[in-house]
Structure formats: C-alpha cells, structure tokens
Amino acid sequence: MTADSQLTYLPERASWFLWTPDPATLDSGVPADTTATMRLAIPDGDKIVARDVSGQEMSLHEGWRWLRDREPAQTDSDSLRAWTHLARDPDADTALLPVAAHCAVAVDGAHIHTAGATTLHLHSALRLTDTLVGAGLAARLRGYQLAGVQWLTGHEGGAVLADDMGLGKTIQTLALMLGKSEEAHLVICPTSVSTNWEREITRHAPGLRIVGDRCEPGSGTVTVTTYARLRRDPARFTECSWGVVAFDEAQQIKNPRTLAYRTATAIRADYRLAITGTPVENELGDLWALGDLVRPGFLGTRSRFRDRYVIPIQRRGSTTAAERLATHTRDLVLRRTKAEVAPELPARQVIDIACTITDEQRRLYDRALAESFDTGLGFGATRRTNVLALLTRLKQVCNHPAQVLGQDGPLAKRSGKFDRVSDMLDETLTTGTGCLVFTQYTAMGRLLAGDLAERHGITVPFLHGGLRPTSRDRIVSDFQDGTGPSILVLSLRAAGFGLNLTRATTVIHYDRWWNPAVEDQASDRAHRIGQDQPVTVYTLRAAGTVEDHIATMQARKRGLADAALTGSDADLLTLGDDELYEVLRLNLGATP
Amino acid sequence: MTREFGATAWGRAWLKMIEPVLITGPPDRDLPRARALARRAIEDLAIETNQVTVRLTERGHEHKITLNIPTWNREEQNVVARTIGQAASSWSGDLPDHLVTELTSAGVSITPPIGEITATSDTGEASRRHVLAICYALVQKVDEEPVVAVRLRMPRVTAPHSGGSASDDMLALADIDPRTFYATIIL
Numbered sequence: 001m002t003a004d005s006q007l008t009y010l011p012e013r014a015s016w017f018l019w020t021p022d023p024a025t026l027d028s029g030v031p032a033d034t035t036a037t038m039r040l041a042i043p044d045g046d047k048i049v050a051r052d053v054s055g056q057e058m059s060l061h062e063g064w065r066w067l068r069d070r071e072p073a074q075t076d077s078d079s080l081r082a083w084t085h086l087a088r089d090p091d092a093d094t095a096l097l098p099v100a101a102h103c104a105v106a107v108d109g110a111h112i113h114t115a116g117a118t119t120l121h122l123h124s125a126l127r128l129t130d131t132l133v134g135a136g137l138a139a140r141l142r143g144y145q146l147a148g149v150q151w152l153t154g155h156e157g158g159a160v161l162a163d164d165m166g167l168g169k170t171i172q173t174l175a176l177m178l179g180k181s182e183e184a185h186l187v188i189c190p191t192s193v194s195t196n197w198e199r200e201i202t203r204h205a206p207g208l209r210i211v212g213d214r215c216e217p218g219s220g221t222v223t224v225t226t227y228a229r230l231r232r233d234p235a236r237f238t239e240c241s242w243g244v245v246a247f248d249e250a251q252q253i254k255n256p257r258t259l260a261y262r263t264a265t266a267i268r269a270d271y272r273l274a275i276t277g278t279p280v281e282n283e284l285g286d287l288w289a290l291g292d293l294v295r296p297g298f299l300g301t302r303s304r305f306r307d308r309y310v311i312p313i314q315r316r317g318s319t320t321a322a323e324r325l326a327t328h329t330r331d332l333v334l335r336r337t338k339a340e341v342a343p344e345l346p347a348r349q350v351i352d353i354a355c356t357i358t359d360e361q362r363r364l365y366d367r368a369l370a371e372s373f374d375t376g377l378g379f380g381a382t383r384r385t386n387v388l389a390l391l392t393r394l395k396q397v398c399n400h401p402a403q404v405l406g407q408d409g410p411l412a413k414r415s416g417k418f419d420r421v422s423d424m425l426d427e428t429l430t431t432g433t434g435c436l437v438f439t440q441y442t443a444m445g446r447l448l449a450g451d452l453a454e455r456h457g458i459t460v461p462f463l464h465g466g467l468r469p470t471s472r473d474r475i476v477s478d479f480q481d482g483t484g485p486s487i488l489v490l491s492l493r494a495a496g497f498g499l500n501l502t503r504a505t506t507v508i509h510y511d512r513w514w515n516p517a518v519e520d521q522a523s524d525r526a527h528r529i530g531q532d533q534p535v536t537v538y539t540l541r542a543a544g545t546v547e548d549h550i551a552t553m554q555a556r557k558r559g560l561a562d563a564a565l566t567g568s569d570a571d572l573l574t575l576g577d578d579e580l581y582e583v584l585r586l587n588l589g590a591t592p
Numbered sequence: 593m594t595r596e597f598g599a600t601a602w603g604r605a606w607l608k609m610i611e612p613v614l615i616t617g618p619p620d621r622d623l624p625r626a627r628a629l630a631r632r633a634i635e636d637l638a639i640e641t642n643q644v645t646v647r648l649t650e651r652g653h654e655h656k657i658t659l660n661i662p663t664w665n666r667e668e669q670n671v672v673a674r675t676i677g678q679a680a681s682s683w684s685g686d687l688p689d690h691l692v693t694e695l696t697s698a699g700v701s702i703t704p705p706i707g708e709i710t711a712t713s714d715t716g717e718a719s720r721r722h723v724l725a726i727c728y729a730l731v732q733k734v735d736e737e738p739v740v741a742v743r744l745r746m747p748r749v750t751a752p753h754s755g756g757s758a759s760d761d762m763l764a765l766a767d768i769d770p771r772t773f774y775a776t777i778i779l
Contacts, residue, residue, distance in 0.1 A: 006774070021774075043770035050765065078776040100774045110765055117761035300686055307599035308686065312736050315596075316631075321736045328684050 007063075007080045010038060010104045011113050011121035013344070014150065015143040016063030017104070019055030036343035039105040041112050050105045057343055059143055060125055086119065094119045107330060125150060128179065135178040136207015139171055144341045149175040151334050158272035158294030160250070162279040162335040165427055165506065166351060166536035169275050170197070173246050174205040176273065177222065181207060183243025183270065184217035190249050190423070191226045192416040195356040195543040195588075197248070198224055217242070227253060227260050234263040242269040247293065249423055250274035251281045254289040256302065265293055277427040279333055284310045284325075291332050298332060337431075338505065338534060345534040348527045352551065354543035355416035357398070357588075364397045364404060365545060365586055373581060384573055387580070391546065391572070394584065398542035399444050399511055406443075411451050417540045421510060422451065424538070425487060429456060432486055434479070434504035438522050439511055440492045442466075448510070449489045458485045465494035479503055492522055501525040507537045512550040519554075544588040597627070597728060601689035603735035605702035610727045622721045629721070630728035637729050639740060642747075646726055656714040659726055661744045662704045669746065671698050676742060685737035702741055 008017045017038050036057040041048050058066070067087035076084065079101035086092050094115045102118035105111070113121065125146055132141070132149075141149065145168050152159055153176065161169050177185045185208070187197050201208055201222055211217060213225040217240065230237060245267050247253065253260040272294040280287050285306065291299040299305050309325050312318035338345065357365070372390045377383050396404035400415040411418060421437070428435040439445050442464055449462045461475040461484065478484030480503050488501065492513060504526040513519055519539070527535040541547035553571075572580060598604035611623060635647045644659040664672060675694050676687065692702060706727075711718040734741045 004774075041765050041768065043773045046770055048765045048768040048770055048773070078774060082776055096776050098772070098774055098776045099768055103773075105765075106762060111762040112765070112768070114761055114763050300684060304600075304686065307594050308684075308736050311594040311599065312732065316732070318732070318736060320637075320733065324685060324737065 004077055005080060006077050006100045007083050008038075008040065008101055008103055009083070009118050009122050010057075010143075011118055012104065012107065012147050013057075013143045013341075014060045014121075014125045014147040015344075016058040016060070017055050018058065019053050034343045039109075041099075041103045041105050050109055057143075060122075060146065061129070064126065090123070108327065121150070128153070132175055132178050135181040136205060137175055137178050138206055139204040141171065141175060142168070142341075142344050144336060144344060145172050145175070148172045148334060148336070149179070152176050152273070153179055155331065156271075158269075158274075160274045160276065160279055160290050160294060160333040162276055162333050164336065164338045164431065165277045165424065165433075166338065166349070166538075167336060167341060167345075169277075170200050171204055173244075173273060173275060174201060174208065176271070177244050177246075178205055178207055180243045180270070182219050184219065184240075185222045186217070186237065186242045186245045186267070186269070187222060187224045188227060188230055188237075188245070188247050188264070189224070190252060190419060191228055191358070192355045192419040192423075193248065193353075194224050194226055195416075196354045199354050199543070230263055231260050234259075234266070238263065238266045238268070240268075242267065244271045244273060245269035246273045246275055248275045250276045250290055250293070251278050251286065252423075253293075254281070254286045256289050256292070261289065261293070265296070278430045279335070281426070281430060284313060287329065287333075291329070295332060299329075338433075338536075342534055348523070348535045348537065350537045350539065352539050352541070353420060354548075355420045355540055357416045357542045357545065358401075358414055360401050360414055361397055361416070361542070362586065362588075364401055365394060368393045368397060368404075369581070369584060373577065377577065377580075387573055390584075394546045395511060396441070396444075398545050398547050399439070399441065400447060402447060403441065403443050408447075408450070411447060417510065417542055418447075418451075420540060421448070421508060422455075424506075424508060425452060426456075428486060428506055429458075433506050434501075434526075435487045435506040435508065436501060436504045436522075436526055437487065437489045437508045437510055438492045438519075439489070440513060441511070442491060444510065445489045445491055452485075452487065458487075460485050460487050460489055462489045462491075463494065463499075464491035467494075476501065490522070490525075492518060499525045500528065500530065502528060502531040505531075505533045505535050507535060509537070509539045512539065512541055512547050512554070514550060514553065516554040544586050546584050548587070549583050597630075597731045597735075599735040600738055601692040602687060602702065602738035602741040603731045605692055605696075605741065606727065606731045606734055609703040609706050610724055610731075622724055626721050626724035627728055629725035630732075634725060634729045637726075637733060639733065639744065642744060644726060644730055644744075646729065648722055648725065650722075653715070655717060655722070657718050657722055657726060658712050659723065659730075660710045660712070662708045663747050664700065664745045668700045671695065671700050672742065672746070675700075685739045687738040687742070702745075704745070 004020050004022070006019055006021070008019065010017050017036070019040070021042070034057050035054065037052050037054045039050055040053045042051055042053065044051070064087060067084050070084060072081055072084050077100070078098045082096040082098065082101055085096060086094070097115040097119070102115050103112050106113065128150060129146065148163070149172050152161065152172065161172060163169050189197055198210055201210055207220065209221045211221045211223055213223050213229060213236065217223050225237070247264060253264055255261055274290045274294045276290065279290055288299050288302055288305045292302070309321055312321035313325065368390065372386065377386045393404060398417065400411065400418050402409060402411060402414065413419065425435065437448060439448065445462045445464060449460045452458060452460045463472060463475050475484065475488070476499055479488050479501060482503065488504070507523045507526050509519055523537045541551050572583065575583065598607040629648065629650065633649050637644065637646045642661045642663055644661065646657055648655045648657055672695065675698065676691060695702065709723065711723050
C-alpha cells in the first residue's frame, strides 16, 4: 500500500472506499471487493470540488475487520491511521478524523457529512447488522441495502422506497420490519405478488411469522394481504394498530378519490412505507398522493402542491420549483438507480418471482387435469402425446386464461404472471430501461405486445421465427440504436442465437422452459460482450403449479455440464399416473 | 383551476400591486405586454435578499436588470416577525394564505408601492414595461415559494431562511479548508 492511500467511509453506501489523490499510485494491499468510482469532495488548488474518484470499495464488515486486525504502519495516511485507531478503540475522539476520512459527497452535491455524523452512521450500521441477524434475517444485505434500511429507520413516520427494480426493495422492507420485531406488521400488495411476499419472508426473514389475514396479528408477525381484500373488508385492517404497514406497488392506489386509497390512509401504523419503482408514473400529482399517504401533510394540501409545484413545473418548466421539490422530497423518497449502485451489483443476477394465480386460472388448471386423468392418458406413444398436450395446456393456463381459451382479451386481472409483468413493463417504460421479454408461445407474445400497444399506445415488436431476416434485423437495430421502443418481446427459440441486444439491462422470462441452457442462452442476448451495465434476469412462475416443478428441475440441472443435452420434459413421461398427478396438481401452500 | 399569476394569496398581493383592482384611467397598455415578456423573455431570475435580478431579451437586445425592493420599516418588521413566527422555517418555503389577511389587517402591506421600487440596468434601459414584466415573473416565484415575499422585504440579517437540507451533521464544500484536508488537526 502506498503512503498516500486514503480511507473514506461512505455513509450512503455503508461501505469503505480506499483511494489515492494520484490514481496512478493505487495498489491493492487490502482485501478490497471491487474497483469503483465514487463522488468525493477533494482539494483542487485552493478550493474543494466534488469529483469522481476511482478506487476500491470494501464492504462494511470486511473493512471493519481489516481495520481492527491490521498493524498501524508508520507510512499510513492520517485518514487510514485515524480509522484504524477508531476501529481498535471505539471511544477514541472522532476529531482525529481528517476531512479525507469522511469526504463522500451527499446526494445534494454540495455537502459532506461531518466526522461525528459519519462515525455515528458507521456505528449505527454495525449495530443494525447485529440487530437484524439477532432478529432472524437470513439474507446478507448489500451495502446500499443496509444504508437504505438505516435511511428508512431514520425517517420517522414513513417514507417512499422507490429504488430501481431489482435492487431489493422487498428485502429492505423485511429488514425494516425485523428492526421492530416486537410489533405486528402488514404488507398490502397486488394479488399477483402476495405469494412472492410469503416466499421471500420464509426464505429471508425466518424471524418473522406469516399469519393469514383472518388470524390475530401479534408480536413479530406479518400479515400479507391484497388491495382487493383491503377494499372488501377495510375494517379488518383499520381497526387495529400496526408496526410497519407496507404498500407494495403503491402506484396502484395513487388516486386519492378511490376507496383503496382512503382506506389505506385510515390504517394506523407507527411506520407507513410506500414501495414503488415509479413514484411519478404519469404526473407529479402521483407523488403528492404517495407522500400524503405515508406522511400526511408533509407535502402540504393537494391543491397547494398543485399550485406551487405541478403547474409551475409541468406548465411553465420552472427549474426553481423543480429543484425545490427535489430538495424537499429527498427527505421523503429514497431512490437509487441501478447505475448508482452498479459496482455492488453482480454483472448478472437472476431473480425468481412467484406469482399468485387467479381463481379463473385455478379452475381452468384443475379442469384440465381432471379431464386428462378422467379420460386416461393411455400407453406408449399415445401416452407421450397426451402427457405433452396436458403439459402444454397447463403451461398455457399459467400464462393466461386468454391464451388457453384462444381469446384476445380482456387481459387484466385474469393472470397473476400477466398482472405482474404489466407492472414491471410499466416501470421499465417510465425509466426507459431496455427490456427483453421471452416467451415460448407465439400466442402469448402477441398478447403481451398487444397489451402494451393498447395501454401505452406503443408498437412493441414481437420477434419470432416467422419473420423474414430483413424485418428481424431491422427490429434488432431499431432496438439497439434506441429508435424503437425500449421493450422487445421475443419468442424463446427464435431468439436464441446471433442477436446482440445489449441495450437491454432487464430480461424477463415470462414462462419456464425445462432446459435452463435455453433460458441462459436467451438471457445472454443482453448479457454479452459490449454490455457495461449489470443485467437483471427475472424468471416468472405461477406459484403452486407445474412451473414450480420446472423451476426445481432447472435448479437441479443448472451447473451440470451436459444440461444442454439432457434438459427436457422426458422425465415426466416415465412417471406413472399417481406420481404424475402428484407433480402436476395445484399445491398452493407450498414454499419451495 | 390554478391561476397563471397569483395562485397563492402571497402572489396575489404582488399581483394587486401591478394590477390595481380599481381602474381609474384608460387601460394600461403596458400590462399585456409585460405579461407576454414575463412568459417568454425573462431568464435567470435570481433573488438576493432585497434585489431581484433577471436577464430580459426584447427585440434581440439583452438587458440585465436589477430591481431594488424597499424593506419594511422596523415596526412593520416586528409585526411580521410576530405574525409569522415559526411558519417561516417550514421545510418547503410555503406560508399559509391566511397570514396575508392577518398582516394586511395589522396594517402591514405585503408589497411596497410600485413607485418605490427602483430599477437599474446594464444597458441603462429599464422601462416601466420591463419593471412590470419582472414583477409578473416575481409573482410566479412568490407563488412557488411564498416565503420569498417575506424575504424580499426583510433586511439582510433577519431574513428568514427557506427550508434547506443543511444541518449540524453536514458540512458545506465551501466551508472545508483544502490546506488541512488530508491531515488530522491536533488542537
């Protein structure tokens, strides 16, 4: 390590940053995680300027352990020496810290945290981690997630959590709840994601106990319910008092005149959290609705907000009003983009989303099973044909009733996966994130593209095997150079090879294929050479259906060298009727 | 419906100064021209205690014009301080509309008479129309941030702050000494 290596604690990322005033001299004598670029306040001649500085980022705990274990050296810079000293003696005076030790530029771009505030942040992050582990958090929070939980906890009353899709809003919410483990918490979400919430709680926060929405909430419980149920039975939720109430996909209840919104405002809780990827979906008024839901009065009355912000900003482009709104919502809304936290994100992460099926899907699914098994599946080649036909029908039901019934619509509120993907696509459209949606079925691809055309008035191309090479090339180049829409729907098999679609940083697999290699190959359209952003791959599945089984099979196959050769639905063909039925039947309580 | 000028009582107080309710003479032809200039021709409006500075471009000529707004007298300042109290430190720069009525009935006018506002220009040219145009633009700024109406008429030292994010936990970049940036200072 060189003599002028500086160590800075970054409160807004809950991590350490090792850098040198002269980048050429930086070397790695430390267990640094990643090379990264951070915005620091550094001297330039006779003044201090905010500048992007490259260096190495270390996680909170790794850095802390390293500091405690290392021997201070004669050549240490003052910042490194001071942090080393503080790590060994927690009571040491923070006045030891030179500015270089706490010079991370705050979000407003004009301030840094004082030495005292930075040290408080650090100690509270260390304490919070211990608390969360003690309360039963099974996941390891990334630095920005830990900083996010700290931020949320520090904003009493409530907040809007508006991080980009894929950054872990759910896990931060669960951590917030675990931090108040003696209370009863409530999650209200769209029906399509309620199962996913339950699975995430079981997996990441075993310290929390899920109770059905008819059971009595108690200490350390989470009640997961839906907006539909909130509308049907408001008293059930407004009559008691909650610890944290989380409104997931909160943009869905942004209209203050609706019953759902009014009921939501009537729920009593110590902490009210609105979770959304699109705090401003169509217009600034949306932000007022979310803000007033979580912190009543904070943004003033609705009409005053309109007079002072919405009209000046939207009608006459007032930059002063926009800046003031940005400044003041910084205290209300926590929003980090994928790019901001990029060094901490893996280059490619896969997120599995379990979607709750609708009653209509459940009926169609059960009927398809009953019909096949009642008629009998037969033997030999006939059996093979019948089983494959049944599997196809079940997977179509999972996708959308309209697909299996050969309809064009209506599409909303009939399929858990479809409703979920609609929310996700709305979000990527708002943020302009490039997004690929893969499906195995041409009919489903058409439904997806058709729905986007209808709801957003955009023509989303559907890239499938039936296209001529010229049309196909044009779709690809329009997508890549940004002249086309930011979303592309693709058929899984037609799009597996040769395409370069690196504008996409989000990949959604609408349905599951037996062979993980096929899915991987499709995802690689986005994650390939030339991609400099982290790619997030979402795999959707209808919870409790054959898609759970496919996911389990995939997990088993993934990593096998010959997965590409053996992955298929062949193993189901070898099962007898009873075993096959057991695999395919609905199992809505399961949490694989 | 939100008014383009005078959406809040504070902005309306300024609007009344330039558009008197009782019209006694022939229509003032400068007013429509001034509104049009306020919409299109004014840029970089900056407010520094009792001064409002803008860049105004008319027929290809750019003027940098500063308006000097007279402050309240000592007695008026006391009334304002008493009436507004804590409201002025609200996070958003907003002030309740009813305070305008309270101040007016206590004999304090939100605005000075228009004749007491003086203008200076880098081109030596600042017509009545220009002054009116800047006042219209100011009405909108006051609508966005009513506390501006108070700041404009308070002397420098006592002018209340609009809400800001700076606190004891934060250090402004401008307040850091570059010479001791890397060094622990032993007191």
